[in-house]
Amino acid sequence: MNRYPKLLLILLVALPLTLLGWGGVRLASHEKERVKANIQQLLTGQLKEIDRSIADQLETLAIDMQQVTSINSYNLEELRDVVRNDPRIFQLFVINPDDVLLYPSPIGPLTEVERDFILKTSDLVNDRQLQLSEKGASTDGKKQNISAPRGTGKVKSVVLARQTGAWFVWNWGPGINLIYWQRRENGHIVGVVVERSRWIADIIAELPDTQDVSQDSESVPSRVQIVESGTTVIYKWGPYDPDSEDAPTVELRLSSPLSAWQLQTFVPLHLMTAGRSGTFNLIAGLVISGIALIGLAYAIDLQFGRELREASRRVSFVNQVSHELRTPLTNIRMYAELLDRDLDTLEPNSEQPRKRLGVILSESQRLTRLISNVLAFARQEKQTLRVCRKQVVVDEIVRNVLDSFRPSLDQKEIEVELNLNAAQSVMIDPDILEQILGNLISNVEKYAVDGRWMKIQTSQSEQKVRLVVADHGPGIESSNHGKVFEPFWRASDELSQSAGTGIGLTIVQYLAHLHGGEVHVQSTDEGVQFEVNIGISSEAEDKL
């Protein structure tokens, strides 16, 4: 019975926390994805910007090279002069309509550069690569090797202006080389190989450099690099230094003709997440919810436990009451049967029947008190008790009550000392007084039998009646003085001491309060004494 609610409580805490955590993680990862996507988009945008500027640069170069190649006469010296003086040019070449290399002519005297050119591009010329790409372009419209004229607004006129020319990409030496070529109206192909080192240097010159980190520490540290064919780094910039095995955060293939080049951006990994605050918020939220839920569970457990204890007390109370009821009832029945049997052999003036009647009477009185107590307790809980004042003399009531206890007191050999000083008639509820006194005496009878002594003392003033019951019993520890008035509390839970319902003093206190008075418990040298003060005036009654 105990484990089940605990399990429920654990579930009560764990289940919402799990849900909350799961939701939080989902939300955080979603947020992370979103931030990542945003950053990637931003970075890709930057790379596109770079791509565009490089494309513009090449476009400018293409325009220049178109001018260079727009020639219809092919004088050796003039061609050489162009090569000699233009820093961007590696070599010019002319192929005649019969696909024969006219310049630099393999049969004529060659300069070193020209020889170099012929060696490097022999396949290009012999296999008619340019011519093939030309046909591909005219039939398919586009071919991989040729830069298709870009249709972006501003460049359009330029494209029209140089619609006869195109880039061709050819691999030799350290990597790709750019060839700008066009077919002239006379059928000749005029092309120019631009100096690879030079156009790379020019592109690098236009790209950003790495400024001192201290100068703009606020911006996100990143590393951008241009990579040829996936491996060879051409240029890099930016203060961030990624590990060599780090994958780029974003990648972008450059537009044709530099499609062998890729732009890559690296940013520190922690920048890709929503930041530490996201995780921190999640954990903080979970902790707070956890604490709240545990607090709630604790409160529920507390309440639940209290009710459980209350319930178990009630059960034991009912058990006690039943037990208490049975003892006098058994006695009454037994003595009644004895009396009945005695009636057959009745001897006149025999004391026997009277004694038995006395027991029956005292037992029934005990029963009455018990029932009154239970009723009083029940009423007290329902708060339906009423004070019903009458003109009575306190001492008389004391004597009457004591009389009713006399047989059992005698039997238990308890000496009673009386000091009664309240002989004047006062307005009090005699039932309440009787019940208070009965409970106190009954306690002595139950718990202080060993003292074999009891003292009842009364006194009265204009406002109140004072009643003291003292004994020579085991006493009550002063730390427990407050607790004795709690319902079901008993000084010892040992079974030998189990007689009694545990509600006597609770009722005493309640009745005293009801009657505008109070109860005090005091330890004396040899035992304990209870002092009850009951108000005489009717104010207390008015309160109710």
Add this chain to the structure above:
Amino acid sequence: MMMNMKSLMTAGVAAVLLHVGTVQAEQVTLDVSPAYKVLKSGKKQTTWLRVGVTGFEMKTDKERAPVNIAIVLDKSGSMSGEKIAKARQAAMGAIDRLGPNDIVTVVTYDTTVNVLVPATKLTDKEYVKKAIAGVSSGGGTALFAGVSKGAAEIRKFLDKERVNRIILLSDGLANEGPSTPSELGSLGASLKKEGISVSTLGLGLNYNEDLMAKLAGRSGGNHQFIERATELADIFNREFDEVTSIVAQEVKVKITVPEGIRPVRVLGNEAEISGQSIQLAFNQLYSKQNRHVVLEVEVPETENGQKMQLAKVSANYRNMQSGETDKLSGATSVKFSSDDKQVEASLTQTVMEDVVAFVANEQNRLATDYLDAGDIMKCASTLEINSAFLKENADKYNSVKLRGILLGNGYQLDAVKNRDLNRARKDMRFFQNTITDNAPADADFSKLSKQKVQTPSQQPAQQQKKQIP
């Protein structure tokens, strides 16, 4: 065959000034000299002629052309410590020598490039020096990108009136971006066409001498091998001495040889031979500097007593003091004789010295190639043959210049024998570049390697008679 009116021209040295600009302005002189003024008749033979230009003397510092210079500093991890400190010091010292009309760029590079001081007129020296003082080292070596950025800055103020130069310092192998000698060389060649030259200063023993030599060589700049960081300031000073005393730029020389004579090769500078014409260019010429090439030609069989024009030379250059483009021209011819003594007596010794120096240089390059191929024995023997060749000619002509080169060659031979290959190789590249560079005639070559000779000279290799190729 070539007997026509041209043969009437005087034999021997002829340097003719065609263009007369501002009368006061001094001119670069062009000289064309054959090794032998008289050739042996009746046989097909090979001979040489030297074509040289000499800068005039710059009078005062006031006249000097403003410079447009980019200092490109390696700040890779290997530069840390003394090297970077000395480099900073040298660069700052160099800044002090420049004036407010000069333009300075400072670029640093490691894994990436930082244009520390974009091209700017040097009106605030302290600002530039402060920027240099803040340079610290760390990272890779993005040499190509460093030069690219430096060139881009130079280009902002590219002006024929200025001396445009990149001074590149590196102590390591280029490992970021294009890094092969040929790629850097191509970049250098392209920059040369614009009138930008790159001087490369290789520091320590770990840089790529091929790359640095090629970049400098093809762009018309100097290449220096600086073994110790403490020498940096000196080298910077020398470089700036040169830069601030340039009197002519874009010196373009065209040599035309008559039909029948075959140009074989040009020694001493990158040149373009096509048919009967040879074209070459020097980026710049500083005060009193002599730069020259030797042209090897094959002369057809000619009869005794005949005269033949060997070459016609025209040149033009930008005079950095007058701001004008000046033109020069010259020609040379030879006589033929059957008398060996006459032939022998007609020898111009200085020309022959240059021929020997260049030929020895080619041999030295060959030795480097053997070294690269891993054939150390062959490398050593090539150097030994070269030493013998140099010694023979130095004695024959009693030449200080050849003895200087001999000393360097000997040092390299020692280094190779001691298996100090890295140092040897760097010294070889440096030498090859320096000799090609045509240092002034009074240059003391022995000085270049004096400080580096560590072991006493080995026993002189057995003299081997070596024919001049």
